[in-house]
Amino acid sequence: xxxxxxxxxxxxxxxxxxxxAEEIEQMIEIPADEKMGDYAxxxxxxxxxxxxxxxxxxxxxxxxxxxxxxxxxxxxxxAYVNFYLSRERFVGDIVKEVGEKKENFTKxxxxxxxxxxxxxxxxxxxxxxxxxxIRSTVIGNSIYKIFDELGYNTVRINHLGDYGTQFGKMIxxxxxxxxxxxxxxxxxxxxxxxxxxxHEEAEKDPSLEQEARDIFARLEKGEPEETELWxxxxxxxxxxxxxxxxxxxxxxxxxxxxxxxxxxxxxxLDELKEKGLLQESQGAQIVDLEKYGMPPALVTKSDGSTLYxxxxxxxxxxxxxxxxxxxxxxxxxxxxxxxxxxxxxxVELLGYDWAGDCVHVPFGMVSLKDGxxxxxxxxxxxxxxxxxxxxxxxxxxxxxxxxxTDNIDETAAQVGIGAVMFNELSNxxxxxxxxxxxxxxxxxxxxxxxxxxxxARACSLMRKAGEELTAKAEKLEGFDSSLICSDSxxxxxxxxxxxxxxIQEAADKYEPSVITRHIIDIAQAFNRFYQxxxxxxxxxxxxxxxxxxxxxxxxxxxxxxxxLGIQAPERM
Numbered sequence: 001x002x003x004x005x006x007x008x009x010x011x012x013x014x015x016x017x018x019x020x021a022e023e024i025e026q027m028i029e030i031p032a033d034e035k036m037g038d039y040a041x042x043x044x045x046x047x048x049x050x051x052x053x054x055x056x057x058x059x060x061x062x063x064x065x066x067x068x069x070x071x072x073x074x075x076x077x078x079a080y081v082n083f084y085l086s087r088e089r090f091v092g093d094i095v096k097e098v099g100e101k102k103e104n105f106t107k108x109x110x111x112x113x114x115x116x117x118x119x120x121x122x123x124x125x126x127x128x129x130x131x132x133x134i135r136s137t138v139i140g141n142s143i144y145k146i147f148d149e150l151g152y153n154t155v156r157i158n159h160l161g162d163y164g165t166q167f168g169k170m171i172x173x174x175x176x177x178x179x180x181x182x183x184x185x186x187x188x189x190x191x192x193x194x195x196x197x198x199h200e201e202a203e204k205d206p207s208l209e210q211e212a213r214d215i216f217a218r219l220e221k222g223e224p225e226e227t228e229l230w231x232x233x234x235x236x237x238x239x240x241x242x243x244x245x246x247x248x249x250x251x252x253x254x255x256x257x258x259x260x261x262x263x264x265x266x267x268x269l270d271e272l273k274e275k276g277l278l279q280e281s282q283g284a285q286i287v288d289l290e291k292y293g294m295p296p297a298l299v300t301k302s303d304g305s306t307l308y309x310x311x312x313x314x315x316x317x318x319x320x321x322x323x324x325x326x327x328x329x330x331x332x333x334x335x336x337x338x339x340x341x342x343x344x345x346x347v348e349l350l351g352y353d354w355a356g357d358c359v360h361v362p363f364g365m366v367s368l369k370d371g372x373x374x375x376x377x378x379x380x381x382x383x384x385x386x387x388x389x390x391x392x393x394x395x396x397x398x399x400x401x402x403x404x405t406d407n408i409d410e411t412a413a414q415v416g417i418g419a420v421m422f423n424e425l426s427n428x429x430x431x432x433x434x435x436x437x438x439x440x441x442x443x444x445x446x447x448x449x450x451x452x453x454x455x456a457r458a459c460s461l462m463r464k465a466g467e468e469l470t471a472k473a474e475k476l477e478g479f480d481s482s483l484i485c486s487d488s489x490x491x492x493x494x495x496x497x498x499x500x501x502x503i504q505e506a507a508d509k510y511e512p513s514v515i516t517r518h519i520i521d522i523a524q525a526f527n528r529f530y531q532x533x534x535x536x537x538x539x540x541x542x543x544x545x546x547x548x549x550x551x552x553x554x555x556x557x558x559x560x561x562x563x564l565g566i567q568a569p570e571r572m
Contacts, residue, residue, distance in 0.1 A: 001105065001500050002093055007070065008039055008083055015064045018049040037075075037082035038494075044079055054079030091493045091549070092481030098496065098552040099476050106499050106559045111152030114326035117319055118144040118154060121250075122332070124161035125257070126170050126191040126233040129244050130380040131435050132366045138424045139363055140331035141250045141565045142512035149563060150507055155323060159315065160257030162234050164308075166195070168216030171229050172208065173198040187236035192380075217305055220262065230259075240384075247387050247417060249565060261314040265306050268314045271350055272299065287346055297342040309343045316347060320354055327357055329510070334362035334430065361510040364432035381435065390416035390440070397443065398572075405571045415449050418566040422448025425512045425564050426520075446520050448566060451557060454523035456572035457530065458554035465536045465547055473547035483545040488529040492549065495522045496556045503563065512564060519560035526553045 009025035016024065029040045043057040050057055058076035065074045065081075072084045098105045120140020123129050141156075148154045173194035174183075182190045202208040219226040238255070245251065269285075272278045277287050283302030289295065299310050319328055330340065340360035348355035394416035398408055405411045423440050426447075427433065443449040462470045472478055484493075498518070506514040535546045558568040 001097060001497060004039065004085065004090075008041070011065060011070075012041065012061065012081075015061050016046065018046070031082070036077065036080070038085045039083040041081040041083075042079060043081065087485040087490050088481045090497075091484050091489060092479075094493045094497050095479065095481065095484075095548050095552055096476060098555060099474065099548060103555055103559055105555065106503055107149055107151070108500065108504070109151040110504075111147060111150045111326075114152050115323050116147045116152040116154050116327045116329065117157060117323060117325045118147070118329045118331065119157045119159050120144070120331040121245075121252075122159040122161060122257075123237075123241060124166065125237045126167070126188070127161075127195065127237075128188050128192055128380045129241055129383050131383050131386055132380075134383055134386075134420070134424055135363050135366060135429075136331050136333070137245075137248065137250065138421050138565060139361070139429050139512060141248075142425060142515075142563060143329065143331060143361065143507075143510055145563045145565060146503060146507050146512065146515070149503055152326070155254065155325075156252045157254045157256065157319075158252040160234075160238075160255055160259075162230075163258035163262065163311070165213055165216045165305075167219060167230055167233070168212035168214070169198050169208075170195055170233060171215050171219075171226060172212050174229065183232075183236060187233075188240050188382075191233065191237075213303065213305070217303055220305055234259075244384050244387070247384070247413075248421070249417075249567070256315075258308075258311045258315075261311050261318065262306075264314040264318055265310050268310060268317065269300070272346075275350055277346070277349055287342075287349075289342060289345060292345055294338065294342055294345065297346060309339065309346070312339075312343050313347060313350075316343075316358060317352070320352070325354075325357065327359055328354075329359045329361055331361045331363070333365060335365065336360075337362055359510070361429070363429040366433060366435050386420060386440070387417050390420050392416075394419070394443075394449075403572055405569075411569050411572065414567040414569050415443075415452055415572065418448045418452055418561075419443060421564065421566050422451070422516065426516045428513050429511060449572075451519055451523045451561065452566070452569055453572050454526055455554055455557045455561070455568045456570055458526065458550050458557070459570040461530075461535050461547065461550050462554075465543060469536075469540070469543055469547060470551075473544045473551055476548060478541050478544045479548050480541050480545050483542050484533075484549050486529075486533060488525070488532045489546075489549060492522070492525040492529045492553055495525050496552050499556050499559065506563075515560050515563050519557055522553060522556055522560070526550075526557075529553075 005025050005028045006021075008028055009021045012024050013019070013021040019027075024041070027041060027045065029042065031037055031040045041061070043054040043061065046052075046057050047054050055076070055078050058079050058081050062074050062076040062081045065071070069086060069089060072086050074084070075082050101107075118140055120143070121133060121137040123133050144154050144156050170191060174191075177197060178190075178194050198208065198212075215226060219230055269278070272287065278285050278299065279288055279296075280286075281296065284298055285300040286296040286298055289297055297309050298307055300306055316328060319325055332340070337360070344355055344358055344360070347358065391412050395408060395412035398405065398412055398415075403411070420440055465473070495518070502514055502518045506512060529549070533546055535543065535550060537543050561568045
């Protein structure tokens with residue numbers, strides 16, 4: 001998009017001694033109060049250079065700005081030069097640029113030639129894919145889409161929790177109480193019941209815990225019976241996970257989980273020994289991180305079995321060597337903050353200069369109304385159940401309202417699942433929240449369905465105008481920006497203009513809610529424009545011009561929803 005800051009800086013550069021256009025651009029502000037203009041240049045910094053009071057400097061600069069049609073007016077207020085853009089020119093520029101680039105107007109080549117890895121979702125095999133997993137799943141998917149939009153080569157990794165002592169527990173439980181038919185019928189729910197029973201029985205008989213550790217040790221050694229059961233649990237779990245991912249419209253480039261790195265850990269242990277970082281503690285191997293303000297990192301247990309931290313280091317080394325990443329992003333709950341701080345530091349101590357390119361993107365936790373979820377106690381809300389209920393409720397609403405749609409099932413899925421995803425992405429990711437059915441499935445207010453409905457309304461206006469006028473609006477035939485200079489049109493155009501900037505901000509902060517908030521703003525501005533302006537009129541020029549802005553708004557909303565992983569229905 002055209003940079004108006006840059007244009008203003010280039011205009012000011014000949015008027016200001018001692019500053020380059022680039023320096024001036026960095027100083028230009030956007031006033032909080034729109035009455036103070038679209039852009040403002042503060043003159044305080046120039047007082048020492050020019051040996052003059054800032055208000056006088058502002059007066060001189062304002063008087064020297066040439067009138068080339070870019071501004072409606074330029075005025076000085078105290079020590080500021082305030083710039084009011086020409087609405088006709090600005091709206092015209094935006095509509096023409098979006099009209100020309102269409103859905104590509106938010107794309108960038110900033111990341112060209114650089115690889116960004118995003119690890120997200122990462123559920124545990126043989127355990128429920130519950131509502132808590134939605135956070136990592138949809139936040140990670142959105143971050144992947146944001147970086148992809150900026151031109152990075154982006155790799156999606158589902159680092160499955162498919163290794164560890166829990167598999168010793170699962171195998172032990174299956175051998176004691178399980179049967180194959182039940183597992184094949186409902187893999188996750190059945191395996192969860194075994195896992196829950198194991199912990200109930202282990203409270204009565206603590207020897208079961210040691211049995212589980214022994215079984216996992218055999219699994220690590222590749223014993224055939226344990227390996228066969230583990231592989232079966234993994235395959236059956238993935239079938240269920242894949243079904244949920246399909247509902248969410250999410251795919252992965254790699255399902256390489258913890259087990260994938262089991263043969264890559266000896267190298268890491270050797271490197272730790274060579275660097276003198278390993279210490280023995282009660283038979284276990286640790287890395288002492290006390291001088292870095294962290295507790296010791298446990299690398300191997302006393303029985304020689306490895307832990308998460310060992311596998312994470314091995315995975316990072318593999319990814320650097322395999323993908324040569326620019327950034328290696330982990331979308332994992334804030335509860336794991338210390339874990340990531342520890343192994344990032346160990347990677348640094350091993351001498352890998354890319355340690356700083358590993359980024360932990362934490363997020364807050366989900367709890368239930370009546371307490372914290374617990375897999376061990378069997379207290380979970382399955383994500384698939386949430387999505388199915390959302391679709392059912394949406395279908396009921398569509399039927400009640402008598403919405404004309406070509407495919408009610410498809411629309412119900414798009415809106416219902418979109419509502420759940422939007423709810424997840426609407427607040428700052430670091431905040432904890434309580435899962436509440438009523439709130440998640442409330443379609444009123446600043447919600448996903450509201451934004452989707454706004455998109456559908458724009459599509460409806462295009463259908464109402466007819467193919468001929470819509471085609472003219474898309475090609476800007478007969479477009480006249482002087483006919484869309486109202487307050488509501490100008491506000492809408494400014495928000496559309498900011499989309500690329502907002503996407504960059506979301507990438508910088510690893511924060512999809514920045515986009516969520518912005519497309520709500522666009523939807524609200526569009527609806528104000530819709531209420532205050534007659535879009536389809538007897539005046540062809542007015543209809544084409546206003547419709548062109550409608551198409552731009554539709555494109556911006558559709559792009560924003562796509563970056564959140566949410567579909568944009570054309571009828572609602």
